Amino acid sequence: MSFNRRSKHITEGVARAPNRSMFYGMGYTEADFAKPMVGVANGHSTITPCNSGLQRLADAAVAALKEAGANPQIFGTPTISDGMAMGTEGMKYSLVSREVIADCVETCVGGQWMDGVLVLGGCDKNMPGGMMGLLRADVPAIYVYGGTILPGHYKGQDLNIVSVFEAVGQFSAGRMSEEDFCQIERRAIPGSGSCGGMYTANTMSSAFEALGMSLPYASTMANVEDPIVEHTRAAARALVEAVKADLRPRAIVTRRSLENAVAVVMATGGSTNAVLHFLAIAHAAGVEWSIDDFERIRRRVPVLCDLKPSGKYLAIDLHRAGGIPAVMKALLDAGLLHGDCLTITGKTVAENLKDVPPLRADQDVIRPVAAPVYAEGHLAILRGNLATEGCVAKISGLKSPVMTGPARVFDDEQSAMAAIMAGAIRPGDVMVLRYLGPQGGPGMPEMLAPTSALIGQGLGESVGLVTDGRFSGGTWGMVVGHVAPEAQAGGLIALVHEGDRITIDAHRLLLQLEVDEAEIARRRAAWRPPAPRYTRGVLAKFGRHASSASTGAVLDLV
Numbered sequence: 068m069s070f071n072r073r074s075k076h077i078t079e080g081v082a083r084a085p086n087r088s089m090f091y092g093m094g095y096t097e098a099d100f101a102k103p104m105v106g107v108a109n110g111h112s113t114i115t116p117c118n119s120g121l122q123r124l125a126d127a128a129v130a131a132l133k134e135a136g137a138n139p140q141i142f143g144t145p146t147i148s149d150g151m152a153m154g155t156e157g158m159k160y161s162l163v164s165r166e167v168i169a170d171c172v173e174t175c176v177g178g179q180w181m182d183g184v185l186v187l188g189g190c191d192k193n194m195p196g197g198m199m200g201l202l203r204a205d206v207p208a209i210y211v212y213g214g215t216i217l218p219g220h221y222k223g224q225d226l227n228i229v230s231v232f233e234a235v236g237q238f239s240a241g242r243m244s245e246e247d248f249c250q251i252e253r254r255a256i257p258g259s260g261s262c263g264g265m266y267t268a269n270t271m272s273s274a275f276e277a278l279g280m281s282l283p284y285a286s287t288m289a290n291v292e293d294p295i296v297e298h299t300r301a302a303a304r305a306l307v308e309a310v311k312a313d314l315r316p317r318a319i320v321t322r323r324s325l326e327n328a329v330a331v332v333m334a335t336g337g338s339t340n341a342v343l344h345f346l347a348i349a350h351a352a353g354v355e356w357s358i359d360d361f362e363r364i365r366r367r368v369p370v371l372c373d374l375k376p377s378g379k380y381l382a383i384d385l386h387r388a389g390g391i392p393a394v395m396k397a398l399l400d401a402g403l404l405h406g407d408c409l410t411i412t413g414k415t416v417a418e419n420l421k422d423v424p425p426l427r428a429d430q431d432v433i434r435p436v437a438a439p440v441y442a443e444g445h446l447a448i449l450r451g452n453l454a455t456e457g458c459v460a461k462i463s464g465l466k467s468p469v470m471t472g473p474a475r476v477f478d479d480e481q482s483a484m485a486a487i488m489a490g491a492i493r494p495g496d497v498m499v500l501r502y503l504g505p506q507g508g509p510g511m512p513e514m515l516a517p518t519s520a521l522i523g524q525g526l527g528e529s530v531g532l533v534t535d536g537r538f539s540g541g542t543w544g545m546v547v548g549h550v551a552p553e554a555q556a557g558g559l560i561a562l563v564h565e566g567d568r569i570t571i572d573a574h575r576l577l578l579q580l581e582v583d584e585a586e587i588a589r590r591r592a593a594w595r596p597p598a599p600r601y602t603r604g605v606l607a608k609f610g611r612h613a614s615s616a617s618t619g620a621v622l623d624l625v
Contacts, residue, residue, distance in 0.1 A: 110144045144186075169199035215260050371398075497532070504558075519541070532546045555610075
């Protein structure tokens with residue numbers, strides 16, 4: 068029996084000879100045309116350590132696909148290093164790269180009429196971009212995560228990329244020596260793999276495992292350790308079986324499986340970016356999903372994992388404590404997961420977790436449901452006159468997620484960062500960073516540099532930061548992002564003046580500008596949108612077409 072869609076497509080008529088001739092030129096034989104053509108979307112790149120260790124995994128996938136009777140077809144996908152681009156104009160390309168990656172996967176799979184696709188990625192936007200692309204293509208598919216980085220070490224402390232950003236604030240505040248600062252910079256990234264805490268890459272990989280689109284234990288392995296190679300081979304074999312069964316992504320990614328994925332995001336203390344990306348993933352899957360669904364799940368799912376940025380441990384510690392299957396088993400036993408959801412293994416979630424042991428008593432990375440880190444999830448959806456479409460507050464690690472203070476207004480990240488480094492931001496201030504949304508940035512850059520500098524100066528809980536941009540998965544503190552409508556679109560955040568009182572209240576799910584309606588109306592009548600920062604190229608295209616953050620900042624919203 069042939070599983071090759073292209074072979075079936077060209078078996079008759081004059082198209083057959085030129086189509087086959089191209090394959091013969093790559094060494095194919097007659098027998099190969101009865102085999103499935105399976106794409107390997109390879110995110111290998113020497114741009115960033117997140118992706119520099121992917122080639123051996125791509126090679127393992129290719130070998131395993133051949134052994135399983137498939138024809139692997141390798142194509143590349145780009146990446147942008149968020150850690151390297153942070154705080155620069157390059158950061159505006161990060162979210163744009165999500166769309167480019169999705170387009171690459173959809174284009175190659177559709178254009179080459181592939182029977183299946185294995186997507187291999189590492190850095191943050193590789194994850195949602197790859198998932199969106201394979202959902203659009205909707206041929207049998209599996210996601211293989213390239214793995215997390217191991218921690219660096221200095222003076223008995225584990226280090227990761229956020230250690231460096233926070234060290235900037237400590238050094239500028241005179242709380243760290245130059246020698247310690249330089250040593251942290253040199254030692255934080257000891258090799259290949261994605262940033263080590265429950266930051267965006269590890270958040271999305273964990274959620275993909277819960278979604279059913281990656282194999283169990285896939286999401287927390289270390290890139291440099293050998294088990295990840297055999298895992299990649301197993302993923303390739305599973306994909307060939309999915310091709311034979313015609314098990315497609317949209318049969319797996321449903322509203323119920325999205326609830327499972329977001330439950331794991333909450334339980335692991337994951338990144339605010341998961342909100343933006345799962346809105347986009349749901350859109351690609353054609354599943355009804357809104358920003359309010361995150362709040363619904365937050366209220367019923369506790370935070371079980373004590374992970375950085377606000378906690379103690381790294382992703383590799385989570386893996387050694389039992390990984391995402393241990394987290395999922397605890398949630399399933401508590402009635403907080405849908406065990407009947409189908410997965411890429413061909414089994415249900417409950418069947419995959421059947422033999423997972425209970426939480427080990429010799430670890431405290433994963434807490435029991437009865438004794439969680441926090442009783443409710445940490446990603447709160449706030450509304451109010453400053454965010455009528457909603458915004459996202461990360462409330463983990465805070466003694467009190469409530470404050471009212473004077474606005475300190477900045478129309479770009481650089482001037483905000485300069486004010487922090489100059490010591491001009493005081494306890495009780497609420498920084499407002501605007502014109503940084505999907506349209507205004509353009510590209511909705513992340514604000515890890517300002518938030519980390521605040522934490523390094525000891526202001527993480529006493530200074531608020533509100534933005535229509537995004538935050539890194541490494542961010543924590545009194546932060547509110549994804550404010551929608553954004554400033555460029557005429558959202559109220561554009562009308563905030565220096566010194567206005569702003570209330571952030573995660574208990575009441577409120578983000579409010581304390582200015583009377585008459586004054587707001589006067590300011591609105593006088594406001595004019597600034598000219599776009601880019602008028603040509605990919606950033607201009609993104610700025611013109613991106614939807615609101617409240618709908619995922621996607622480019623094809625009808």
